[in-house]
Amino acid sequence: MGWDWYEPSEIRWYDAQFVPPPPTPPRDGGGEARRPRFNASGKCSRPHGMTKTQPIHVIGGGLAGSEAAWQIAGAGVPVILHEMRPVRRTDAHHTDGLAELVCSNSFRSDDAATNAVGLLHEELRRAGSLILAAGDAHKLPAGGALAVDRDAFSVAVTRALDGHPLVTIVREEVGRLPPADWSSVIVATGPLTSPALAAAIIAATGEGNLAFFDAIAPIVHYDSIDQTKAWRQSRYDKAGPGGTGADYLNCPMSKQEYEAFVDALLAGEKTSFKDWEASTPYFDGCLPIEVMAERGRETLRFGPMKPVGLTNPHPGSARPYAVVQLRQDNALATLWNIVGFQTKLKHAEQVRILRLIPGLEKAEFARLGGLHRNTYLNSPKLLDPSLRLKADPRLRFAGQITGCEGYVESAAVGLLAGRFAAAERHGATLPLPPPTTALGALLGYITGGHIETIDAGPRSFQPMNVNWGLFPPVEPPARTADGRRIPGKERGLARKRVMSARALADVDAWLAAQAG
Numbered sequence: 001m002g003w004d005w006y007e008p009s010e011i012r013w014y015d016a017q018f019v020p021p022p023p024t025p026p027r028d029g030g031g032e033a034r035r036p037r038f039n040a041s042g043k044c045s046r047p048h049g050m051t052k053t054q055p056i057h058v059i060g061g062g063l064a065g066s067e068a069a070w071q072i073a074g075a076g077v078p079v080i081l082h083e084m085r086p087v088r089r090t091d092a093h094h095t096d097g098l099a100e101l102v103c104s105n106s107f108r109s110d111d112a113a114t115n116a117v118g119l120l121h122e123e124l125r126r127a128g129s130l131i132l133a134a135g136d137a138h139k140l141p142a143g144g145a146l147a148v149d150r151d152a153f154s155v156a157v158t159r160a161l162d163g164h165p166l167v168t169i170v171r172e173e174v175g176r177l178p179p180a181d182w183s184s185v186i187v188a189t190g191p192l193t194s195p196a197l198a199a200a201i202i203a204a205t206g207e208g209n210l211a212f213f214d215a216i217a218p219i220v221h222y223d224s225i226d227q228t229k230a231w232r233q234s235r236y237d238k239a240g241p242g243g244t245g246a247d248y249l250n251c252p253m254s255k256q257e258y259e260a261f262v263d264a265l266l267a268g269e270k271t272s273f274k275d276w277e278a279s280t281p282y283f284d285g286c287l288p289i290e291v292m293a294e295r296g297r298e299t300l301r302f303g304p305m306k307p308v309g310l311t312n313p314h315p316g317s318a319r320p321y322a323v324v325q326l327r328q329d330n331a332l333a334t335l336w337n338i339v340g341f342q343t344k345l346k347h348a349e350q351v352r353i354l355r356l357i358p359g360l361e362k363a364e365f366a367r368l369g370g371l372h373r374n375t376y377l378n379s380p381k382l383l384d385p386s387l388r389l390k391a392d393p394r395l396r397f398a399g400q401i402t403g404c405e406g407y408v409e410s411a412a413v414g415l416l417a418g419r420f421a422a423a424e425r426h427g428a429t430l431p432l433p434p435p436t437t438a439l440g441a442l443l444g445y446i447t448g449g450h451i452e453t454i455d456a457g458p459r460s461f462q463p464m465n466v467n468w469g470l471f472p473p474v475e476p477p478a479r480t481a482d483g484r485r486i487p488g489k490e491r492g493l494a495r496k497r498v499m500s501a502r503a504l505a506d507v508d509a510w511l512a513a514q515a516g
């Protein structure tokens with residue numbers, strides 16, 4: 001998050017000594033002499049002595065599609081990768097390369113022990129990810145982050161796939177649902193899926209199941225909310241379907257606190273829309289909070305911060321002048337989103353201003369708010385646990401279109417989709433990655449871990465980066481392995497270390513079971 005807009009540099013071609021991770025040898029041979037040639041519809045034009053396995057089609061050669069294609073080919077299954085660039089361009093891509101990084105050149109933290117995305121890096125490395133291998137081969141100095149030379153990185157991915165005997169790259173737009181004879185397809189067309197394909201997906205999934213804009217409200221880690229100030233209650237104690245009447249966390253504000261909050265919103269530094277985003281339909285249902293504040297000082301008090309139907313049970317508390325509500329966001333109840341708080345404030349400003357809310361003074365954010373162009377499915381409703389469209393299981397989805405967020409997450413979901421599809425081609429079923437792993441936690445969020453809202457307003461399932469809140473929690477350890485007492489302030493880090501060690505042991509076991 002907090003992406004910089006990328007101004008394209010001149011594309012350079014490298015003789016980089018990039019050695020991609022060794023794919024599993026194809027089961028029926030390989031090598032250029034035996035390289036199968038498929039046309040765009042999957043018919044093999046050099047069939048003599050070649051594989052009889054039907055190809056898997058991957059649509060979209062971005063982070064997810066490239067990784068999926070690599071995993072499929074690595075499992076010995078032929079793959080046809082359909083990428084529309086340069087035939088048709090998107091508003092954000094500038095090159096013809098596969099796995100182009102459209103904005104920042106960072107894969108974020110590379111610290112596997114205490115950072116969830118760093119852990120995801122390590123799991124991807126262990127799973128033979130092409131994206132991570134190319135990233136590692138072209139990394140740039142960036143402190144604890146994994147930043148990459150974007151051009152060399154994309155060239156490395158393109159060359160690795162182009163050179164693989166089981167991969168055929170077709171440069172074309174797939175502008176409709178895949179024909180019936182494509183028996184296994186991965187759709188990895190990303191946040192800027194071409195309009196024709198998006199329309200076909202809507203036709204297949206139903207109106208309202210494909211979003212074109214993120215209206216992201218910030219998400220807070222439960223254990224960073226001050227429960228001595230917040231209280232649990234649904235407005236008017238309404239239980240609603242599946243609720244208890246105490247489903248929200250409420251943070252009260254006095255008049256003085258509300259006025260200071262509105263002032264901070266009005267003065268806060270904002271990010272602006274890109275030209276092409278500004279032309280995407282804007283909706284009154286999810287106005288940013290700072291825009292609401294600009295429309296009138298009382299607007300928020302009559303909108304997401306209305307204090308009605310709520311009673312502060314804390315002893316000695318006055319009637320609140322305004323209330324900020326948080327709603328449970330994942331099944332584990334470790335993450336809570338701030339209801340109706342989508343915002344275009346800069347990230348540092350969000351942290352500063354949201355911590356003015358009583359009860360959130362020490363809030364730790366799993367995700368900050370935003371509003372930008374993004375095409376993604378209502379995945380928890382539409383996809384099965386192995387990313388297949390329930391209504392048409394020959395179609396799998398991968399990458400940002402499934403509702404993950406970020407380069408690394410998109411590649412990770414591509415890796416899983418590729419492995420699921422390849423296993424299926426071999427007549428096997430791949431076990432799901434354990435929920436204790438970063439791969440499993442991310443998959444779980446997309447396919448079922450999110451709690452659907454019953455409120456009106458923007459759809460509640462929204463793209464998410466990998467973060468510790470998606471993992472089954474562990475108790476923070478009180479002592480180190482050698483018996484030393486861990487001071488309270490270090491326990492949070494110690495807890496992440498325990499979760500990371502658990503994840504790596506579990507991902508190793510999951511990978512070993514597939515190898516065996």
Ligand SMILES: Cc1cc2nc3c(=O)[nH]c(=O)nc-3n(C[C@H](O)[C@H](O)[C@H](O)COP(=O)(O)OP(=O)(O)OC[C@H]3O[C@@H](n4cnc5c(N)ncnc54)[C@H](O)[C@@H]3O)c2cc1C
Pocket residue numbers: 001003004059060061062063064065082083084085089090092093099100102103104105106172173174175188189190191192193194197373398399400401405406407408410411
């Ligand atoms: C403007 C913008 C800035 C971003 N900045 C960042 C950032 O800084 N950091 C970060 O981690 N994430 C960022 N993201 C999110 C980023 O897009 C994803 O993290 C990642 O690129 C998604 O990977 P993907 O493979 O799902 O999609 P993409 O990488 O976008 O790949 C999708 C591919 O599908 C192709 N395609 C689309 N439609 C069709 C079709 N019908 N037929 C054939 N091919 C098709 C596209 O040309 C593209 O190559 C940004 C997104 C946008 C839109």
